[in-house]
Amino acid sequence: xxxxxxxxxxxxxxxxxxxxxxxxxxxxxxxxxxxxxxxxxxxxxxxxxxxxxxxxxxxxxxxxxxxxxxxxxxxxxxxxxxxxxxxxxxxxxxxxxxxxxxxxxxxxxxxxxxxxxxxxxxxxxxxxxxxxxxxxxxxxxxxxxxxxxxxxxxxxxxxxxxxxxxxxxxxxxxxxxxxxxxxxxxxxxxxxxxxxxxxxxxxxxxxxxxxxxxxxxxxxxxxxxxxxxxxx
Numbered sequence: 085x086x087x088x089x090x091x092x093x094x095x096x097x098x099x100x101x102x103x104x105x106x107x108x109x110x111x112x113x114x115x116x117x118x119x120x121x122x123x124x125x126x127x128x129x130x131x132x133x134x135x136x137x138x139x140x141x142x143x144x145x146x147x148x149x150x151x152x153x154x155x156x157x158x159x160x161x162x163x164x165x166x167x168x169x170x171x172x173x174x175x176x177x178x179x180x181x182x183x184x185x186x187x188x189x190x191x192x193x194x195x196x197x198x199x200x201x202x203x204x205x206x207x208x209x210x211x212x213x214x215x216x217x218x219x220x221x222x223x224x225x226x227x228x229x230x231x232x233x234x235x236x237x238x239x240x241x242x243x244x245x246x247x248x249x250x251x252x253x254x255x256x257x258x259x260x261x262x263x264x265x266x267x268x269x270x271x272x273x274x275x276x277x278x279x280x281x282x283x284x285x286x287x288x289x290x291x292x293x294x295x296x297x298x299x300x301x302x303x304x305x306x307x308x309x310x311x312x313x314x315x316x
Contacts, residue, residue, distance in 0.1 A: 111247050130168055160184075195238055
């Protein structure tokens with residue numbers, strides 16, 4: 085079984101690498117789509133935040149989810165939505181943006197702890213005892229249930245905010261020109277600080293792509309020609 089075990093480990097490694105590359109490619113494609121369709125992306129993210137708020141309300145009303153935890157998540161999505169007023173620009177000095185960053189982490193930790201400790205009753209509407217006073221059988225949420233909830237109700241809007249950072253690259257010259265011509269002849273340092281992040285994020289994408297390309301060349305899976313030109 086030595087060879088079979090080695091093949092299983094190799095398959096797990098290749099599967100993990102493929103999944104990582106697929107996620108990175110999907111995020112890059114979404115960022116390019118947002119860059120080309122800024123208004124559509126803003127409308128979609130706004131409606132997505134409202135959809136998540138309604139879903140959390142239904143979870144608390146029908147499935148017996150904790151009221152205060154759902155209310156906290158609804159408040160978090162409301163704060164996320166407030167940051168869309170300057171979409172796709174996000175100022176890292178604004179209080180609402182810093183608050184949104186803190187709420188993303190807290191919201192994630194609270195829901196992870198909830199699914200680790202909470203047991204759902206097998207009967208509907210949160211009934212945990214039968215008419216004889218005996219406790220009804222309970223079960224833990226399945227992986228698909230937890231992953232679907234976390235992906236849609238907890239991570240979707242923050243990921244949308246993250247990948248939309250690159251959308252400010254194309255709008256940078258016109259926005260700064262409009263602000264400088266209308267308000268003051270002096271440059272606005274806050275606007276400059278506001279749009280520095282997209283360039284950093286794009287450089288990170290390029291460095292990751294260059295590293296992957298060099299690794300493929302070293303393994304003999306890609307040609308050396310055009311490596312530097314693709315990631316300059």
